[in-house]
Amino acid sequence: MNKYRSHNCNELRKKDVGSKVFLSGWINKKRDHGNLLFIDLRDNYGITQCIIDKENSNFSDLEKIQLETVIKIDGKVVNRSKETINKEIDTGEIEVVIETFKTLGTCNELPMPVFSDQEYSEEIRLRYRFLDLRRKKIHENIILRSKVISFIRNEMNKLGFLEFQTPILTSSSPEGARDFLVPSRLNPGKFYALPQAPQQFKQLIMVSGFDKYFQIAPCFRDEDARADRSPGEFYQLDLEMSFVEQDDVFNVVELLLTNTFKKFSNKKLIFSKFPKIPYKEALEKYGTDKPDLRNPLIINDITEIFERKDVSFEIFKRLVKSGSKVRCIVTKDTKDKPRSFFDNIDKWAKEQGASGLAYFTIEKDKDILAKGPIGKFFSTESLEEIMKKTKAQVGDSIFLACNKKTELERITSIARDKIAKDLKLVDENTFAFCWIVDYPMFEKDEQSKKIKFSHNPFSMPQGDKGKINFEKPLEILAYQYDIVCNGIELSSGAIRNHIPELMYKLFSIAGYDKKQVNEKFSGMINALSYGAPPHGGIAPGIDRIVMLLANEKNIREVTMFPMNQNAQDLMMNAPSEINESQLKELNLSLKIKK
């Protein structure tokens, strides 16, 4: 028998009353009545109330002991009287009368209490992460993460995918995020890079004939953090399939995510089949390629209205003449909202760097008319045209913004979120997945005015090879897709370009000649020349999936040992300085800017 415990702290029940047991765990809480002491003993599984009184010679020692000390207690399970049953805990019908105890791990005065619902600064939480992780909420989040990963792994196996590991030390890639670099001792002056994703490897696995691959893959990108983005490292469910089209990938991912979200959350999935929204349409209707479809509001373009003679809103008319667009958001039945509702949104928009959000409400007297600060600028006919275009009805309000396309998309997108929040239109108890499809292959870099890959250079362009119009590269679409849930981008993927000739052509448009492609992507391009299957895949972010399932807004709440915003691990003291001999061995010397 194990010498530390006969049961864990969530095991004892009424049926155990009378038996002698020994438990080990942390002292979660003490309640000291002077001659009677209650100790809540906690482990990973739960809490058991233990009790001792002054008749016992161990009483005074236990009375003095610090919270979070690890102890082993020997005792007897007894019934609790009816009034003292605690329904909050699974073991609440019984308690253990302590006979003897032993300290297994002492505890200093705590820098942060474990038993408390208080919120602590992240600095202290990360510095003492081992204490933080004992706390209920995050402890459960991390357990959830483990269960989700193991469920996904099991599902992928059932679907016939093989799990492989790919190298962590690999080569630096020219496109994409900044690499983390590792100096090579055996190859002076040369560096490995940590993989930003196993992109090239998973394609090579397909070329190697393994058909279906997956991996819970660590990815390393040296970019700045956000609430939903860890600095340094994160995990993807990386997967790739041979002989597939876009829909084959969609079917696998929809099945997997549906099963996962149904199993680990009580929230409802709004769509059983995830809607597919072309990239261009997403930008028009939602102002972003990661729309929150729980939000029913839709953006409409009504630029044409401002070319009419019977509309006299001169500010917008002038902007439209110089190339700006007008887009609007209709809110249903808001004619009775107080003036402050509209003005708050206008004020908010100004704080977001917009020139504000104009608005009016559609009402009907004898004719249709617009009420509100700018209502008088619109004729009845123009209003009827707006109602036709936007499906607005009498009693609805219309918020308008006018700007150049990109800025207009930005402001209408966040306005859509803001207005829906103010009107409480978003059902927090749902998940709304969607696919964003038909991404453009190329885009124009606003600074350099050069054509560049808009996403992944290895994506397959749409259309038959012979029919693609390479003269108009910005119009070429790719079999490139994103999956979005509740406005959070979970991942992107693509059907890959497995035809070297076509790949050289596309790279030439982005300004790489054949020689450069051969040099930079030698592993890939070489492999594709020796019989590559058509293939494609995707890589959903594990951390973000768990974040959604755990109902957390910050990725560090589902990450066991995250780094802070400055990419430092406060507990382990990483990154840290290294000594001179290590540098010498690596043929490195430091020049630090002051």
Add this chain to the structure above:
RNA sequence: GGGGGUGUAGCUCAGUUGGUUAGAGCGAUCGCCUGUCACGCGAUAGGUCGAGGGUUCGAGUCCCUUCACUCCCGCCA
């Protein structure tokens, strides 16, 4: 690289218009208490008010600089 927020006891926070000795809860220490489950009661200790400079008779409070944490923009194929 840029913008916003925060920084007061070990932890979480309050601190009025610039005004006498900077407070509370939790935690710690000591004492009382035999049915609590956020136990209760009493006492004690604990402060570079993030740091530096300035204005002022007087600064936790106003100004400047700076540091740390955090949120956002840039960045993240």
